[in-house]
Amino acid sequence: MNLTSVLIWLPVAGALAVWILPLSRYATGSLAVLVSLAEVGIWIEQAIRFNFGHGGLQFEQRARWIPDLHSSYHVGVYGFSLWLVGLTVVAMAACTAYGFWVGRDRPRAYFGLMLFLTGAIVGVFVAQDLLLFYAFFEAMLIPLYVLIGVWGGPGRLGATIKLLIYTMAGSLLMLAALIAYGLHGGTFDLVDGTFSASRWIFLGFMFAFAIKAPLFPFHGWLPDAYREAPPEVTAILSGVIAKAGTYGMLRIAIAKFPDPTGYYRTVILVLAAAALVYGSVLAFRAPDLRGVVAYSSMAQSGLIAIGLFSGTNLGLDGAVLQMVAHGLVSTTLFLLAGTIERRTTTGEFALLGGMARGRPALATLLMTVGIISLAVPGSASFAGEFLILAGAFQRAWWWAAIGAGAIVLAAMYMLRAISAVLHDARGSLVQDEALDLRVGELALIVPLVAALLVISAWPAAISHHSFPADSPVLSIGTGFK
Amino acid sequence: MIHTPHVDWFSISTLLVLLGASFLALLSAVLGPRSTRRAVAASIAGLGFAGGLVTSIWLYVDSAGGHRVIGDAFYRDRWTALGQIIICGIGLATTLVGAEQIAQRREASPAEPATPGRQTATPTARPGHDAHIAEFFSLLLACAAGMAFFIGSANLMVMFLSLEWFSIALYVMCAIDYDVEGSLEAGLKYLVIGSFGSAALLFGSALVYGATNHIGFAEIGAAGHSHDTLLVLGLAMVIAGLGFKSSAAPFHMWTPDVYEGAPTPVTAFMSAATKVAAFMLAFRVLRTAFPEEEHLWSWALVGIAVASLVVGNFAALVQRNVKRMLAYSSISHAGFILIGLAAATPLGGRAFVYYLIPYSAMAFGSFAIVGSRERELGAPVTLENLAGFGWERPFLGVAMWFFLFGFAGLPLTGGFTGKFYVFAAAYQHGWAWLVVVGVLATLVSLWYYLAIVRSMYMRDELRVAAVAGGSPPREPLLHAAVGLSLVVATGSLFAVQPLIDLAKHATGALPF
Numbered sequence: 001m002n003l004t005s006v007l008i009w010l011p012v013a014g015a016l017a018v019w020i021l022p023l024s025r026y027a028t029g030s031l032a033v034l035v036s037l038a039e040v041g042i043w044i045e046q047a048i049r050f051n052f053g054h055g056g057l058q059f060e061q062r063a064r065w066i067p068d069l070h071s072s073y074h075v076g077v078y079g080f081s082l083w084l085v086g087l088t089v090v091a092m093a094a095c096t097a098y099g100f101w102v103g104r105d106r107p108r109a110y111f112g113l114m115l116f117l118t119g120a121i122v123g124v125f126v127a128q129d130l131l132l133f134y135a136f137f138e139a140m141l142i143p144l145y146v147l148i149g150v151w152g153g154p155g156r157l158g159a160t161i162k163l164l165i166y167t168m169a170g171s172l173l174m175l176a177a178l179i180a181y182g183l184h185g186g187t188f189d190l191v192d193g194t195f196s197a198s199r200w201i202f203l204g205f206m207f208a209f210a211i212k213a214p215l216f217p218f219h220g221w222l223p224d225a226y227r228e229a230p231p232e233v234t235a236i237l238s239g240v241i242a243k244a245g246t247y248g249m250l251r252i253a254i255a256k257f258p259d260p261t262g263y264y265r266t267v268i269l270v271l272a273a274a275a276l277v278y279g280s281v282l283a284f285r286a287p288d289l290r291g292v293v294a295y296s297s298m299a300q301s302g303l304i305a306i307g308l309f310s311g312t313n314l315g316l317d318g319a320v321l322q323m324v325a326h327g328l329v330s331t332t333l334f335l336l337a338g339t340i341e342r343r344t345t346t347g348e349f350a351l352l353g354g355m356a357r358g359r360p361a362l363a364t365l366l367m368t369v370g371i372i373s374l375a376v377p378g379s380a381s382f383a384g385e386f387l388i389l390a391g392a393f394q395r396a397w398w399w400a401a402i403g404a405g406a407i408v409l410a411a412m413y414m415l416r417a418i419s420a421v422l423h424d425a426r427g428s429l430v431q432d433e434a435l436d437l438r439v440g441e442l443a444l445i446v447p448l449v450a451a452l453l454v455i456s457a458w459p460a461a462i463s464h465h466s467f468p469a470d471s472p473v474l475s476i477g478t479g480f481k
Numbered sequence: 482m483i484h485t486p487h488v489d490w491f492s493i494s495t496l497l498v499l500l501g502a503s504f505l506a507l508l509s510a511v512l513g514p515r516s517t518r519r520a521v522a523a524s525i526a527g528l529g530f531a532g533g534l535v536t537s538i539w540l541y542v543d544s545a546g547g548h549r550v551i552g553d554a555f556y557r558d559r560w561t562a563l564g565q566i567i568i569c570g571i572g573l574a575t576t577l578v579g580a581e582q583i584a585q586r587r588e589a590s591p592a593e594p595a596t597p598g599r600q601t602a603t604p605t606a607r608p609g610h611d612a613h614i615a616e617f618f619s620l621l622l623a624c625a626a627g628m629a630f631f632i633g634s635a636n637l638m639v640m641f642l643s644l645e646w647f648s649i650a651l652y653v654m655c656a657i658d659y660d661v662e663g664s665l666e667a668g669l670k671y672l673v674i675g676s677f678g679s680a681a682l683l684f685g686s687a688l689v690y691g692a693t694n695h696i697g698f699a700e701i702g703a704a705g706h707s708h709d710t711l712l713v714l715g716l717a718m719v720i721a722g723l724g725f726k727s728s729a730a731p732f733h734m735w736t737p738d739v740y741e742g743a744p745t746p747v748t749a750f751m752s753a754a755t756k757v758a759a760f761m762l763a764f765r766v767l768r769t770a771f772p773e774e775e776h777l778w779s780w781a782l783v784g785i786a787v788a789s790l791v792v793g794n795f796a797a798l799v800q801r802n803v804k805r806m807l808a809y810s811s812i813s814h815a816g817f818i819l820i821g822l823a824a825a826t827p828l829g830g831r832a833f834v835y836y837l838i839p840y841s842a843m844a845f846g847s848f849a850i851v852g853s854r855e856r857e858l859g860a861p862v863t864l865e866n867l868a869g870f871g872w873e874r875p876f877l878g879v880a881m882w883f884f885l886f887g888f889a890g891l892p893l894t895g896g897f898t899g900k901f902y903v904f905a906a907a908y909q910h911g912w913a914w915l916v917v918v919g920v921l922a923t924l925v926s927l928w929y930y931l932a933i934v935r936s937m938y939m940r941d942e943l944r945v946a947a948v949a950g951g952s953p954p955r956e957p958l959l960h961a962a963v964g965l966s967l968v969v970a971t972g973s974l975f976a977v978q979p980l981i982d983l984a985k986h987a988t989g990a991l992p993f
Contacts, residue, residue, distance in 0.1 A: 135892035149939040172920040
């Protein structure tokens with residue numbers, strides 16, 4: 001069995017099992033958590049067997065799908081996709097376990113959708129055929145729509161409509177673009193496919209990815225979706241799914257459209273910088289914890305896009321590192337926000353405060369992740385941001401200047417959020433009876449934080465193991481052949 | 482003496498099987514006792530359609546080299562056979578649904594008058610109320626036979642005759658629940674407007690005959706003379722006549738009313754089978770008889786396609802009645818199918834034949850599910866009273882979810898690959914703008930498809946079922962039919978190439 005295909009289809013099979021078998025609530029949740037842990041195990045096995053010195057596609061599988069139009073079921077992993085798949089399975093395992101811990105209603109539907117979502121996201125990161133990529137890219141939306149629409153907050157219906165209309169507008173234009181690309185090049189395969197110089201096709205792809213990431217000004221769906229979704233789904237949205245957008249920029253837009261990338265580089269860098277600065281400012285003004293993390297995700301997506309479109313080795317390495325690091329950070333922060341909301345029924349800073357007293361585990365974890373997220377030297381985010389800024393500096397100094405300014409803003413909004421929740425006077429909705437993190441919650445948040453600390457200690461594990469011969473520009477130049 | 486042509490009986494075996502079954506079903510209405518009538522007639526219909534499937538598959542296998550038979554009046558080729566396979570499959574599913582749903586409703590009992598604020602249905606079903614169930618199956622079989630004949634017709638005369646044949650059966654089927662409000666009206670409306678369409682087709686045929694002196698499609702094509710006003714006018718009227726049958730805008734005005742009023746199994750059958758028949762014949766007529774006018778009809782079809790996309794999608798946005806909404810959605814899908822047809826390339830042919838397969842399954846399945854809810858409530862299904870349906874009936878809810886997302890072109894069913902294929906055909910033909918129109922139409926359609934999903938899953942349940950008394954009917958056959966549709970719809974996403982091969986071989990029978 002091909003490990004990549006197992007990573008895609010095991011959770012889908014798990015989803016079918018959960019939907020069909022009449023299991024109890026407890027058995028359903030256990031099965032789902034078990035499957036998502038098995039995913040992590042399989043991924044570790046894959047990472048161990050992965051040959052980082054070798055440049056090409058590994059764990060590759062190609063099967064007939066639509067030979068009529070030269071499209072096939074073609075999956076495989078590169079170094080950078082390996083890390084993103086790892087991020088996906090780890091984050092999904094934590095989020096599924098969180099759903100189990102809080103005891104979501106209608107467990108069979110819920111866990112089935114979570115598993116289905118896992119398979120779809122992994123598919124996005126490993127698909128090496130445009131049509132297959134598109135199918136997984138869209139398939140992510142389906143469970144997401146229901147997860148937000150059924151288990152979300154009071155404004156969930158409006159949030160789902162916005163999310164779906166925005167992202168579908170992007171993806172349908174991508175469909176048009178990929179048809180044009182595939183019919184021109186004679187194949188939909190991403191590895192065999194040739195470079196294209198068409199600006200329209202490039203823009204079709206970029207539009208979809210910019211909405212997903214999101215970059216300014218395509219973020220209209222973000223605040224509602226991030227606030228109304230259940231916390232673990234928000235964690236997936238910002239931690240993993242947003243990375244599908246930036247991954248698409250790297251794997252498709254930059255890799256297949258060298259000329260248009262050069263032509264639109266300045267425009268995209270401006271939009272990315274706008275997302276970075278504007279997102280940071282909004283995060284500073286957000287009145288609640290989720291709002292801060294949501295807008296900071298938008299800012300980080302902008303930063304990652306700056307790294308990607310800087311077109312330099314440092315920037316690209318840093319972008320991949322930052323995708324993983326920020327994915328873990330925002331997953332953890334949203335899960336922590338969920339635990340806080342469960343204790344106090346709110347995320348509003350005005351009603352929170354003083355939670356550190358008597359809750360050392362919560363305070364320590366929130367503090368640790370918060371500090372990692374604001375890029376304290378020595379943290380994973382610091383390594384990522386530093387590489388990105390260094391790469392941007394090689395492009396032109398002012399991009400680095402803007403980025404550095406935004407990092408100051410990041411320190412401001414994150415410290416504001418931490419002190420509003422943990423310190424200050426005790427908030428009106430913070431009861432003395434509100435417990436510290438329970439064993440179950442620790443069991444899913446501590447591993448995430450541990451993973452972050454490991455990456456902080458050894459960022460080169462990712463930044464030096466994403467592209468062959470440490471030269472992303474070179475491998476992009478050859479189209480990842 | 483009269484010279485009779487040689488008859489290739491095998492080439493019309495599907496028709497003969499269906500007609501034979503129709504005859505038997507009619508006999509069972511007279512001879513069988515009332516208590517077993519429903520079961521007997523449904524079994525005959527089921528066997529008839531299964532037999533039709535077997536013969537049409539056999540015909541497909543055995544007709545690699547297409548040619549005309551029976552005095553050059555009928556095509557024996559894979560195009561015909563594939564159309565017959567699809568029609569028989571839809572017929573089989575309709576039989577399953579019809580066996581439980583036709584003329585078997587809950588009726589308000591006089592002892593329990595309906596109170597305001599409560600649904601009209603009360604739980605006293607009258608199982609004996611199946612006075613004309615056997616006639617229904619007889620008509621269904623006859624209608625499918627007519628469609629099977631229609632797809633294979635090789636001249637204008639046979640085309641018109643078989644069109645009338647299945648249309649008349651459909652008129653009666655629409656009105657078969659004549660004591661239901663709307664059913665009779667639907668039948669009458671369909672009769673009047675359908676006759677108008679038939680008349681257009683007939684008049685167009687007459688003009689074409691007048692211009693070319695031929696009635697055979699191949700001969701008309703061979704006669705070859707463009708710029709003949711008479712011929713162009715005839716072509717336009719033929720397209721209009723077929724447009725009525727396939728419910729493409731601007732010939733769609735009957736569709737919402739008839740789809741809403743007709744008994745739901747009949748709606749399901751019409752939305753799937755009639756479209757298949759009309760589109761497959763249209764492509765053959767246009768390719769065979771009017772190849773030289775391609776520049777004309779190709780643009781005409783593009784116009785009709787865009788009109789259908791616009792009208793279907795925007796009108797569906799404001800509907801509250803789910804059957805009506807799905808009717809408009811079927812108009813918009815006629816638009817998508819027409820994109821493939823208009824491209825008129827081999828790829829376009831493959832694209833639209835492929836599209837028809839998941840589309841028929843999804844259209845049939847979604848109407849069948851609406852029919853189930855309708856029966857449970859005893860009232861027309863609206864977005865409001867669909868609330869909670871997904872949680873109450875998990876299987877039907879999930880199936881509906883698949884169908885709706887499939888309609889919207891999300892990759893859960895072959896609707897996704899179908900859209901991809903027609904867009905690819907349009908792009909290959911050089912109509913990038915048409916792809917953009919299709920993409921925008923899809924985006925609009927998302928709004929109303931999601932409205933249905935939303936009300937099924939995300940609204941608080943009405944306590945309707947409790948009012949109606951007890952759990953909803955079990956409907957094993959309907960579940961089977963929906964399951965079948967689900968398998969076809971989902972399977973066509975994975976087994977794209979086998980279906981494309983089928984379509985390719987079928988398209989190979991047409992001149993390019």
